[in-house]
Amino acid sequence: MLxxxxxxxxxxxxxxxxxxxxxxxxxxxxxxxTVGHSERSEVSRMTIVAEAAPGSGHRIxxxxxxxxxxxxxxxxxxxxxxxxxLALIKVAATPHTRAPIFxxxxxxxxRVVDLAPESLMLEITGVASKIEGLxxxxxxxxxxxxxxxxxxxxxxxxxxxxxxxxxxxxxxSPEEEPIIPIxxxxxxxxxxxxxxxxxxxx
Amino acid sequence: xxxxxASAASQPTRLxxxxxxxxxxxxxxxxxxFGYPGGQILPIYDALRKYPIRHILVRHEQGAAHMxxxxxxxxxxxxxxxxxxxxxxxxxxxxxxTAMMDSIPMVCITGQIPxxxxxxxxxxxVDITGITLPxxxxxxxxxxxxxIAPVLREAFLIASSGRPGPVLxxxxxxxxxxxxxxxxxxAAPSPHRPHPMLSAEHDAIxxxxxxxxxxxxxxxxxxxxxxxxxxTDQVLTLAERLNIPVASxxxxxxxxxxSHELSLGMMGMHGEAWxxxxxxxxxxxxxxxxxxxxxxxxxxxxxxxxAKKIHIEIDPAExxxxxxxxxxxxxxxxxxxxxxxxxxxxxxxxxxxxxxxILKGDAAVRDIKNLPDLxxxxxxxxxxxxxxxxxxxxxxxxxxxxxxxxxxQYYKHESPRTLITSGGLGTMGFALPAAIGAKIACPDREVWxxxxxxxxxxxxxxxxxxxxxxxDIRIAVINNGFLGMVRQWQEFIYERNYACSPILSPDFxxxxxxxxxxxxxxxxRGEVLPAVQAARSAxxxxxxxxMVEKEDAVYPMIAPGSALDxxxxxxxxxxxxxxx
Ligand SMILES: Cc1ncc(C[n+]2csc(CCOP(=O)(O)OP(=O)(O)O)c2C)c(N)n1
Numbered sequence: 139m140l141x142x143x144x145x146x147x148x149x150x151x152x153x154x155x156x157x158x159x160x161x162x163x164x165x166x167x168x169x170x171x172t173v174g175h176s177e178r179s180e181v182s183r184m185t186i187v188a189e190a191a192p193g194s195g196h197r198i199x200x201x202x203x204x205x206x207x208x209x210x211x212x213x214x215x216x217x218x219x220x221x222x223x224l225a226l227i228k229v230a231a232t233p234h235t236r237a238p239i240f241x242x243x244x245x246x247x248x249r250v251v252d253l254a255p256e257s258l259m260l261e262i263t264g265v266a267s268k269i270e271g272l273x274x275x276x277x278x279x280x281x282x283x284x285x286x287x288x289x290x291x292x293x294x295x296x297x298x299x300x301x302x303x304x305x306x307x308x309x310x311s312p313e314e315e316p317i318i319p320i321x322x323x324x325x326x327x328x329x330x331x332x333x334x335x336x337x338x339x340x
Numbered sequence: 341x342x343x344x345x346a347s348a349a350s351q352p353t354r355l356x357x358x359x360x361x362x363x364x365x366x367x368x369x370x371x372x373x374f375g376y377p378g379g380q381i382l383p384i385y386d387a388l389r390k391y392p393i394r395h396i397l398v399r400h401e402q403g404a405a406h407m408x409x410x411x412x413x414x415x416x417x418x419x420x421x422x423x424x425x426x427x428x429x430x431x432x433x434x435x436x437x438t439a440m441m442d443s444i445p446m447v448c449i450t451g452q453i454p455x456x457x458x459x460x461x462x463x464x465x466v467d468i469t470g471i472t473l474p475x476x477x478x479x480x481x482x483x484x485x486x487x488i489a490p491v492l493r494e495a496f497l498i499a500s501s502g503r504p505g506p507v508l509x510x511x512x513x514x515x516x517x518x519x520x521x522x523x524x525x526x527a528a529p530s531p532h533r534p535h536p537m538l539s540a541e542h543d544a545i546x547x548x549x550x551x552x553x554x555x556x557x558x559x560x561x562x563x564x565x566x567x568x569x570x571x572t573d574q575v576l577t578l579a580e581r582l583n584i585p586v587a588s589x590x591x592x593x594x595x596x597x598x599s600h601e602l603s604l605g606m607m608g609m610h611g612e613a614w615x616x617x618x619x620x621x622x623x624x625x626x627x628x629x630x631x632x633x634x635x636x637x638x639x640x641x642x643x644x645x646x647a648k649k650i651h652i653e654i655d656p657a658e659x660x661x662x663x664x665x666x667x668x669x670x671x672x673x674x675x676x677x678x679x680x681x682x683x684x685x686x687x688x689x690x691x692x693x694x695x696x697x698i699l700k701g702d703a704a705v706r707d708i709k710n711l712p713d714l715x716x717x718x719x720x721x722x723x724x725x726x727x728x729x730x731x732x733x734x735x736x737x738x739x740x741x742x743x744x745x746x747x748x749q750y751y752k753h754e755s756p757r758t759l760i761t762s763g764g765l766g767t768m769g770f771a772l773p774a775a776i777g778a779k780i781a782c783p784d785r786e787v788w789x790x791x792x793x794x795x796x797x798x799x800x801x802x803x804x805x806x807x808x809x810x811x812d813i814r815i816a817v818i819n820n821g822f823l824g825m826v827r828q829w830q831e832f833i834y835e836r837n838y839a840c841s842p843i844l845s846p847d848f849x850x851x852x853x854x855x856x857x858x859x860x861x862x863x864x865r866g867e868v869l870p871a872v873q874a875a876r877s878a879x880x881x882x883x884x885x886x887m888v889e890k891e892d893a894v895y896p897m898i899a900p901g902s903a904l905d906x907x908x909x910x911x912x913x914x915x916x917x918x919x920x
Contacts, residue, residue, distance in 0.1 A: 152469070155470075155473065156473065159473055159474060163474050193660070196656075196659075196660065197657050197660070197661060200535070200537050200656035200657035200659075201657045203535055203536060203537060204477075204655070204657060206477075206478040206498060210536075
């Protein structure tokens with residue numbers, strides 16, 4: 139099962155090794171790990187996605203807390219949160235073969251960020267299934283994918299919602315996931331989707 | 341720069357980094373350190389003369405780490421080891437891992453090559469913070485003089501707070517040589533942050549009390565945490581009020597008085613039959629500061645199958661790790677017991693304790709102490725006699741192997757910190773150096789080393805440390821001509837293929853003699869007490885070489901993969917018997 143942890147850590151040399159080493163010692167494979175600045179100075183934020191037994195979340199969280207460099211840990215589990223990942227995808231394309239790729243990009247709301255005689259580069263942001271969906275349709279077509287770079291997952295818990303908001307979010311159409319076979323959970327639906335919703339309480 | 345010892349007063353003084361090291365240690369209450377000099381730590385050694393700290397020169401840095409460890413185990417204070425960069429630092433590794441596995445508070449200080457050379461493979465450079473990352477509670481590399489005092493103070497706090505453990509501080513030579521303002525008070529670390537997942541909330545305590553109230557056959561499992569949190573009185577009260585038996589882990593021995601009628605002794609792989617049987621028959625385990633290590637549970641699927649489990653433990657990462665528990669009270673054992681005890685109603689029912697006592701009686705006929713004396717010298721006899729002769733009051737420091745298990749079975753420890761042994765890592769070579777640390781920590785106590793002929797040879801060079809430091813340490817080598825515990829496994833599991841387990845040893849008495857240490861060899865039961873008396877009346881160290889039965893085995897034994905009550909028992913008629 140995939141576990142997602144958000145850890146706030148000291149922004150100091152060696153901290154990443156300590157965190158990574160813990161997973162190595164527990165013999166747990168890290169699927170993705172993103173690190174960057176947080177809202178606090180001298181504190182970095184890590185999102186760690188790891189494949190581990192269903193019951194192991196407690197122990198991983200407790201072990202992370204034991205690291206002196208770790209200030210806070212959140213085991214995201216099934217909590218309602220916004221999940222995003224960014225990917226850059228370089229596809230082989232000549233001026234003749236670009237058009238269908240542009241179309242796909244539009245459907246997936248990906249952006250073309252580089253155009254060369256032999257290739258083009260797409261930038262896509264979203265949940266993992268959306269990115270994987272684009273990769274899938276690209277490779278199902280005649281397109282040759284030259285390179286993929288994915289940031290790994292970033293996660294942030296949603297704010298406190300009234301039940302009406304949650305209800306509204308559940309009925310809202312998952313606009314962000316228009317054609318992907320894997321349906322998004324309520325937690326993956328962005329609040330921004332509600333902007334035009336007459337039932338929106340805010 | 342001042343030539344006077346810096347005091348711990350809150351007056352900034354300009355000092356060198358090396359002086360700051362000692363001044364900070366002094367402020368932390370350190371009186372003794374164990375170490376070995378070398379190029380990258382020479383500035384620190386040079387500054388030592390200005391400070392009232394005793395340095396014990398070891399013969400190998402592994403010894404320094406074990407001494408600091410033994411010092412900490414005997415005293416409850418943080419032990420300190422010092423080594424140079426490169427090989428000095430790597431030699432500490434086994435000792436650090438030993439302390440980590442047993443949660444021992446220790447601070448190791450290593451010298452490091454100058455900051456500007458880091459990462460260049462300079463002479464005697466080694467990435468010791470990288471190497472020790474998984475075997476320290478935390479570690480630091482200090483490259484600026486002004487950071488030395490705050491880092492060292494934080495290291496002491498981390499080593500000794502929560503679940504204790506070793507901390508390593510690597511200090512570059514330029515940081516040692518630079519100078520900075522020293523202000524001990526200003527360098528104080530921010531207060532210890534308790535682990536945020538501690539929880540012994542009202543609901544959990546009520547649930548635990550309910551389990552205790554409804555249990556018919558409860559048993560207390562007393563671990564190392566009983567000693568670490570100074571909860572011996574609380575555990576005693578709990579046991580007496582409920583009138584239930586107490587089984588100890590290896591590191592928990594001494595946490596509950598062995599002569600107490602409720603004491604069962606050591607549980608686990610080499611626990612006596614009645615201890616493990618009682619655990620298997622119990623309907624409630626009250627686990628106090630122990631971590632259900634594989635050496636105490638046997639095969640997990642059949643561990644205490646009918647028992648509910650209450651786990652009182654300071655480290656949340658230990659809860660539900662090996663054994664799924666019904667109620668977890670996570671926090672300091674003593675504090676939790678103090679909260680719980682007022683609600684414990686005395687239990688009148690004696691059925692359970694009587695049943696346990698019958699189990700105990702059944703096993704006694706197989707007890708080696710009851711074997712007829714046919715001229716053989718059994719290690720168990722030696723340890724039994726040693727216990728008698730020392731009134732059970734010595735601090736015994738063991739090595740690892742059969743003798744360690746016999747010690748745990750036959751030396752009855754009445755009070756905490758009287759058994760010092762490497763449990764989690766099982767480090768051969770631990771005993772002699774750890775005993776030196778214990779003797780330095782408790783100079784007025786009688787200290788005995790009990791080591792096998794194999795393990796003793798791993799760190800025997802520390803004999804000259806004993807002599808140089810004039811330490812009155814008594815040494816019992818249990819000499820069976822084998823790496824005994826390995827031989828035992830080969831006997832039971834590898835069809836007596838004694839591959840590489842016979843070991844040749846020098847004449848240990850002559851080795852002692854070469855150090856100016858008197859000694860004696862004992863071959864018969866009748867010679868045990870006189871030799872022990874000679875050792876006790878010697879005016880300094882003494883070594884006894886006990887030539888024991890070569891192929892004796894520690895019984896009972898739970899073979900790997902067996903349930904806790906499927907044990908191999910001491911043959912009463914010449915044959916091993918596997919029984920339930
Ligand atoms: C450093 C180290 N190496 C190897 C072992 C594996 N080992 C465990 S017990 C043992 C035999 C110990 O023999 P000895 O010191 O003679 O003691 P005895 O078992 O005979 O009492 C060995 C080799 C160990 N525990 N530690």
